[in-house]
Amino acid sequence: MLTLKGDTIFLRALEPGDLNFLYELENDPSIWEISNTITPYSKKVLKSYLENAHRDIYDVKQLRLCICTKTDNTVIGLIDLFDFDPKNHRAGLGLIISNPNNRNKGVGAEAISLVCDYAFSSLQLKQVYANILMDNNASIHLFEKMGFEKVGFKKDWIFFNGTYKTEILYQKIKN
Numbered sequence: 001m002l003t004l005k006g007d008t009i010f011l012r013a014l015e016p017g018d019l020n021f022l023y024e025l026e027n028d029p030s031i032w033e034i035s036n037t038i039t040p041y042s043k044k045v046l047k048s049y050l051e052n053a054h055r056d057i058y059d060v061k062q063l064r065l066c067i068c069t070k071t072d073n074t075v076i077g078l079i080d081l082f083d084f085d086p087k088n089h090r091a092g093l094g095l096i097i098s099n100p101n102n103r104n105k106g107v108g109a110e111a112i113s114l115v116c117d118y119a120f121s122s123l124q125l126k127q128v129y130a131n132i133l134m135d136n137n138a139s140i141h142l143f144e145k146m147g148f149e150k151v152g153f154k155k156d157w158i159f160f161n162g163t164y165k166t167e168i169l170y171q172k173i174k175n
Contacts, residue, residue: 113146
C-alpha cells in the first residue's frame with residue numbers, strides 16, 4: 001500500500017518500530033472504553049501483531065494505519081478500517097489521536113478524509129461507518145463535520161466500569 005499523504009500528516013502501515021507507541025496506546029486505560037479493551041496487552045502479543053500487520057485487508061478484514069506528522073514523522077495516532085466487508089462494500093472506521101495536545105487541530109479530519117478517499121476509490125466501498133459513544137461529543141462533532149450521517153442508536157451497547165452506554169451509528173455513503 002502506498003503512503004496516503006495529506007497537507008500536515010501522512011498515513012502509513014504499521015512497522016516493527018511502532019511497538020513502543022502501540023504498547024503505550026493499547027495499555028492506556030483512558031481509551032479502553034472506546035477501544036473495547038478489558039485487559040492490558042504484553043509487548044510479546046503486540047510484537048506478534050506487528051509481525052502480521054502487513055497481511056492483506058481481504059484476508060484479515062482490517063487495515064490499521066499510523067497517523068504521522070509531516071514535519072518530523074512522529075506517530076501521533078492510529079486510524080483503522082475494520083470489519084471490512086467486500087461483498088457488501090463497507091467497513092467500519094475507528095480513530096485515536098493518542099496525546100490530547102494533538103487533538104482539535106484538524107489531524108483527525110485530515111486522517112478521515114484520506115482513509116475515506118482510499119476506501120471509496122481503491123477499495124471500491126459504498127459506505128464507511130463509525131460507532132461512537134453517545135457521550136463522546138468530540139468524535140460526534142468530528143464525524144458530522146466530515147459528512148457522516150447519524151442513522152441509528154445501539155442502546156446500552158457498551159458495558160464499561162459498571163455502566164451501560166449507548167452507541168450512535170454514523171454512515172458516510174459514497175455518492
